[in-house]
Structures are given as structure tokens and as C-alpha cells.
Amino acid sequence: MASNQRENERKARKIAKIKRNQKIIWIILIVLIVVIAIMKISEVDFVSLKDKFTDENGKISVSGLLSDDEKFPFTLDSSKDVIFTSVGNQLAVLNDVSYNVIGSSNAKLQYKDSHGYANPIMKTDGDYAVIYDQGSHRYRLDSATKNIYQDKINNVILCADTSASGVVVLATTSDNTKSEIVVYNKSLKEKMRYNVSYGYVTAVAIDDSANRIAFAVVNSENAKLNTIVYTMSLSDEEPRASFTYESSTILDLHFSSSNLYVVGSDFVSVISSLKKEQKVFEQGTVNTVSYCYNQSDELIIAFSEYTGSNTDKVAYVTPSAKVKCQFDTVKKVKDVSASKSKISVLTSDYIITYNSSKGEEVNKIEVDDSYTSIMQLSSNVFAKHQSLIERF
Numbered sequence: 001m002a003s004n005q006r007e008n009e010r011k012a013r014k015i016a017k018i019k020r021n022q023k024i025i026w027i028i029l030i031v032l033i034v035v036i037a038i039m040k041i042s043e044v045d046f047v048s049l050k051d052k053f054t055d056e057n058g059k060i061s062v063s064g065l066l067s068d069d070e071k072f073p074f075t076l077d078s079s080k081d082v083i084f085t086s087v088g089n090q091l092a093v094l095n096d097v098s099y100n101v102i103g104s105s106n107a108k109l110q111y112k113d114s115h116g117y118a119n120p121i122m123k124t125d126g127d128y129a130v131i132y133d134q135g136s137h138r139y140r141l142d143s144a145t146k147n148i149y150q151d152k153i154n155n156v157i158l159c160a161d162t163s164a165s166g167v168v169v170l171a172t173t174s175d176n177t178k179s180e181i182v183v184y185n186k187s188l189k190e191k192m193r194y195n196v197s198y199g200y201v202t203a204v205a206i207d208d209s210a211n212r213i214a215f216a217v218v219n220s221e222n223a224k225l226n227t228i229v230y231t232m233s234l235s236d237e238e239p240r241a242s243f244t245y246e247s248s249t250i251l252d253l254h255f256s257s258s259n260l261y262v263v264g265s266d267f268v269s270v271i272s273s274l275k276k277e278q279k280v281f282e283q284g285t286v287n288t289v290s291y292c293y294n295q296s297d298e299l300i301i302a303f304s305e306y307t308g309s310n311t312d313k314v315a316y317v318t319p320s321a322k323v324k325c326q327f328d329t330v331k332k333v334k335d336v337s338a339s340k341s342k343i344s345v346l347t348s349d350y351i352i353t354y355n356s357s358k359g360e361e362v363n364k365i366e367v368d369d370s371y372t373s374i375m376q377l378s379s380n381v382f383a384k385h386q387s388l389i390e391r392f
Contacts, residue, residue: 071107126164167210171201207255256297278321327359
């Protein structure tokens with residue numbers, strides 16, 4: 001009996017030792033796994049990770065959680081007559097052949113349609129793009145995923161714009177007067193028609209809510225070209241106000257809520273509530289080189305102060321007609337694009353990105369002179385290079 005008891009005690013001690021050794025081995029393995037995990041975590045660029053999974057407002061971005069196919073550069077079917085902008089949060093590219101919507105995260109072609117226009121022009125707002133054959137009779141409204149409609153009118157289209165809700169304003173020639181303004185909703189129901197007798201419309205804009213419009217009209221007086229900008233509500237029978245600019249060309253009109261940016265060849269103004277003009281840069285004080293609007297409909301303009309300047313300036317102009325930020329560039333600007341927090345400029349040999357709060361340089365990418373345009377979306381810069389759309 002004593003012999004059996006000693007044998008059982010020996011076996012029990014042996015089993016306990018084995019269990020103790022196994023426990024030690026597991027503890028060592030767990031410690032090694034933790035150490036390896038810490039080493040891997042220490043290699044993560046948390047700033048880049050944050051940028052990937054959040055948008056520029058700091059909110060979680062679903063697109064950041066999706067896989068990125070990394071298929072940039074994207075090859076266009078034509079490099080002629082390219083207009084490069086955004087629709088929604090995606091890239092919108094119009095050329096002489098087709099309209100393309102490209103995923104900004106994965107270069108996936110989300111939508112493509114041939115238009116058959118001789119002189120295609122595109123204006124976008126929100127998820128909509130109005131594409132028209134300037135000097136002809138055809139135009140169309142597209143979203144980021146499909147064609148909404150295609151239409152043909154009797155008069156020649158001079159220019160057009162779309163609201164964020166897909167309401168389209170057209171400026172055309174007229175049988176009775178020199179020009180005509182027509183507004184259609186997405187169902188092609190006419191919302192407004194106004195005859196313009198002063199001259200020919202060269203620029204037109206509609207606000208996001210499709211309640212206000214503005215248009216620039218050119219005529220010659222005393223051997224000088226005069227431009228008048230008219231502002232109206234869609235419910236008005238006549239314009240609310242008019243603003244005359246002698247010997248200056250209006251490059252663009254653009255609404256930011258109820259405020260209207262007037263971008264001229266040598267000036268910038270903001271018209272508030274359709275009636276009151278505030279001058280940001282007086283006529284003759286700047287030479288406009290390039291301009292864009294960020295996702296908040298705020299103006300960023302590149303300009304030179306005098307003809308022949310080797311460098312340019314960039315100004316961030318708020319809808320209240322204040323210059324939030326202004327800075328010098330190292331070289332002549334070819335194109336400018338901006339998000340809410342970043343401003344990028346394209347020169348002959350660099351894409352330079354600045355923060356929009358103080359105009360401080362945050363990144364510089366070397367390119368060559370064959371790059372023609374850029375698009376800033378959140379923290380990414382996209383560039384057109386010959387027939388390619390590249391991402392940096």
C-alpha cells in the first residue's frame with residue numbers, strides 16, 4: 001500500500017510539473033505576441049491612417065474603410081478638350097468623346113457615356129453635371145451614375161449652369177431679342193424665361209437652391225466693350241439689380257448660398273443678397289491666372305499683380321468678401337484647386353500644396369510641364385498628364 005501511494009504521489013508531481021511548464025510556455029508565447037504587436041503598431045503612420053479613414057471634417061468615411069484597388073493612373077479615351085473637375089466626391093472628366101465619372105479612391109470607372117458634341121462644355125454642382133454643345137442646340141443633364149435626360153432646343157446655346165438639385169439654367173440666342181434665359185427642372189418643366197435685350201450672355205449662374213440666377217451680358221458702347229451683370233430671383237419679372245464693368249471681361253459667376261462671386265479678368269467682387277456689391281480686388285489691380293471653388297463654394301484665385309511677373313499670388317476669398325489667406329507662389333501658376341483645408345497649385349515643374357488657414361507649404365511634388373490641370377479632393381491631389389489621370 002505504501003509503495004502504491006508513493007507511486008501515485010510521484011505521478012501527481014510529474015503531471016503538475018508538466019502543467020506548470022505548459023503554463024510557462026503559454027505565458028512566454030503571449031508575451032512574444034504582445035511584443036511583436038507593439039513593434040508592428042509602432043511602425044504605423046497614424047496621421048496617414050487617420051486621413052484614410054476620415055474625411056476632411058474629421059468624420060468617419062465609409063469609402064476609407066473599403067479596399068483600394070490602386071489602379072491609378074486612369075487612362076482616358078481622349079486627351080482633347082478635357083475639363084477636369086468633381087461631381088459629388090468623385091472625379092468628373094469631360095473630353096471631346098465622352099463624359100466619365102471615376103472613383104477617387106480606386107480609379108473605378110463608375111459611369112461613362114459618349115456625347116457626340118463638337119464643342120462640349122461642362123458645369124457641375126453637387127451630384128449633377130450639365131454638359132452642352134456650345135454654339136449648337138444640344139445639351140444634357142447627368143448625375144454621377146446615369147444620364148438624366150438629353151434635350152435639343154431651337155436656339156443656339158451660349159452658356160449654362162446647374163444647381164445642386166439638378167435645375168438647369170440656359171442662356172441662348174433669341175428670335176426676338178439678342179439673348180434669352182431659360183430655366184428647367186429635372187423633369188424638363190420650364191420654371192422661368194426672360195428675354196435679354198442689352199446684348200449677348202457670356203456667363204450664367206444658378207444657386208444651390210435654384211431660387212436665384214445671375215448672368216453677364218456684353219455689348220459695345222462708344223467702341224468699348226461693356227459688361228453688365230444682372231441678378232434675379234426666379235419669381236422676378238425683371239432683374240433685382242445690375243452692375244456695370246467697363247473694359248473688363250467676366251470670366252465666371254458663381255453662387256455661394258445667397259452670395260455671388262464675380263470673377264473678372266482684372267477684378268473680383270462679391271454681390272450679396274442680389275443687390276449689394278463688395279469689391280475684393282478693384283478693376284485693374286490684378287491679372288487673373290486661374291481660379292476654382294472648394295467643396296464649400298468658396299473662391300480660390302491665382303493672379304499676378306502686373307504683366308510679366310515671374311511669380312503669382314493665391315488668395316482664398318470668403319463669401320463675405322474677405323481675404324482669409326493670401327500667399328506668394330515660387331513660380332507662375334498653371335492651375336489651382338482646393339479642398340476646405342488645402343490649396344494646391346500646378347506650376348511648370350511642381351505641384352505645391354499649402355494649408356488654407358495660413359498659406360504655409362505642406363507638400364511639394366516634382367512634375368514636368370506636360371501636366372496641364374489638377375484636382376484637390378480631401379487630402380489627395382489628382383493631375384491630368386497627357387491621356388492619364390494620376391493620383392498623388
